[in-house]
Amino acid sequence: MFNFNVEFTGEFVAFFILSVCAIIGAVMAINFTKVVHTALSIAFTFIALAGLYVLLEAEFLAFVQVLLYVGAITILMIFGIMMTKHDGEGQEPGRPLLETLAAIGCVCLFGILFYGIRNADFPTETIAFSEDNTREIGLQLFTRYAIPFELVSVLLTVAFIGAIALAKREEDPQ
Incomplete structure (x- = not known):
């Protein structure tokens, strides 16, 4: 085994x-x-x-x-x-029972994954790689995937601006 x-x-x-x-x-x-x-x-x-x-x-x-x-x-x-x-608010006290159960769950998950990977039959296919894989990625990125690439860049820009706006927002007086 x-x-x-x-x-x-x-x-x-x-x-x-x-x-x-x-x-x-x-x-x-x-x-x-x-x-x-x-x-x-x-x-x-x-x-x-x-x-x-x-x-x-x-x-x-x-x-x-x-x-x-x-x-x-x-x-x-x-x-x-x-x-x-960060004033340290929101810190929970340790829960030894939950931590023990989480550790047992992690060990069980590791055992299941280890057993599954050791008994798996992975196919051994040979794929012809390009000599210059960076050039091939660049060609695919700027020809076939140009629109998704630009949409992701716009999404990241909007997320960055939103993060700055949220960080700079002053607390509401209550």
Whole structure:
């Protein structure tokens, strides 16, 4: 059932290290109480994911991951944190029963996923990749998907303006 015939190559070690870093960063993002620490751990997770993209030979996705998520989104989160008030209100006391049940549920989910992945029969198709995948993505993006690309850029601009308007809005006197 558990066939662990694994060759310990450099790629396997890099994958293992980057995967552990991504998981640790995600767990830290959930467990930190300070919002700035959470934003930095999310950036750590994004960097580990970019490394995984490089291992998958998806250099364009790795570049976009670093440029957009690590750079822009994390900086935007930090600016949002700095522009809003955080007095520690709304913090709930710990619930040991719920935390224990959540941990048991996570372990069960991991077991089910592990069993399902180990017993799955994945087809091994060979797909001919383009030599320059970044060029091919650019051609598809600006020819076939030009209108959705522009609509997403307008949507992101409107969301950014709305976030600034919400952050700058003064509290209503009551």
